[in-house]
Amino acid sequence: MLKAVATRARRAGLLCVLGVAFVVSPVVGHARNSPSTDGSLTPIALAELPPQGRATYALIREGGPFPYEKDATVFGNRERLLPAQQRGYYREYTVRTPGSRNRGARRIVCGGKQPRTPDACYYTSDHYASFRKIVE
Structure with a gap:
């Protein structure tokens, strides 16, 4: 037994x-x-983003106003999943998560000198564990 x-x-x-x-x-x-073997990131069409992601992307193009204090702040790319750039190149924006009491895990990170016309934007649904390049 x-x-x-x-x-x-x-x-x-x-x-x-x-x-x-x-x-x-x-x-x-x-x-x-997350990055492919050639250094690029898997694309996601703007139309494939959740509705809240498309709304955030539209706000970025309009220059705000943004609903969260952390929106449009510098994203450090500490995970090194996005292409290497100088500090200050990337900015992060919150994508609302329905039912979440906080900012949730979804973000759009854009890079470029002109925030309204970024060189490239990336979507993450898992708080920076992976990114997909947004294509229009």
């Missing part, structure tokens, strides 16, 4: 470890593999 209990406990422990591995591995791999 004691041997059967020990065997069940080992199996349960193994299943728990495997379960965590399956849950965590796609997230970790996704963050590392």
Whole structure:
């Protein structure tokens, strides 16, 4: 009887470890593999963004006003998933998440000298773990 209990406990422990591995591995791999092998990012059409993303993008092009204090602040690109640029090149904007009490995880990050006419914008739905280049 004691041997059967020990065997069940080992199996349960193994299943728990495997379960965590399956849950965590796609997230970790996704963050590392966000840029493609040629250095570009997977594109997303503006029309494919959620409605809140399209609204944020329109506000960026209009120059605001933005609903969150952190909007239009410098994005540091610490994750180094976006093309390397000088500090101050990228700015971040919140994409509202329905039902979220805070800013949520969705952002648009744009780069360029003119905020209303950025050189490129990127969408993240997972708080900077991955990015997709927005194409019009």
